[in-house]
Amino acid sequence: MSPEGRTDENVRNGVRVGTLVWGAVLIVIGVLLAVAKFTTIQLDARVVVIGVLLLAGLALLVGGVSSAAIRAKKRRDEATDTLEQ
Structure with missing residues (x-):
C-alpha cells in the first residue's frame, strides 16, 4: 500500500468516459446555438x-462496455502473470 493509502488497483489512469461525453455534449450544444444564432439555419430545439x-x-454505453472489457483483460493478464511466476 502506498503512503496515501491507495493501492495500485484504486489508481485510475486517463480521463473518465463520462467526462469526455458530457464535455462533448456541451460543445455540441454550444456550436448548435451559435449556428442557429449567426446563420439563417433554423433548428427545432426538441429534435436537437x-x-x-x-x-x-x-x-x-459504448465507453462503459469498452472500459469494462479493458479492465477484465488487465485482470486476466495479471492473473496469468502471477501464475507464471
Whole structure:
C-alpha cells in the first residue's frame, strides 16, 4: 500500500468516459446555438436535444462496455502473470 493509502488497483489512469461525453455534449450544444444564432439555419430545439441526448447515451454505453472489457483483460493478464511466476 502506498503512503496515501491507495493501492495500485484504486489508481485510475486517463480521463473518465463520462467526462469526455458530457464535455462533448456541451460543445455540441454550444456550436448548435451559435449556428442557429449567426446563420439563417433554423433548428427545432426538441429534435436537437433528443438527438444529442441519444448520442450521449450511446457514447456512455459504448465507453462503459469498452472500459469494462479493458479492465477484465488487465485482470486476466495479471492473473496469468502471477501464475507464471
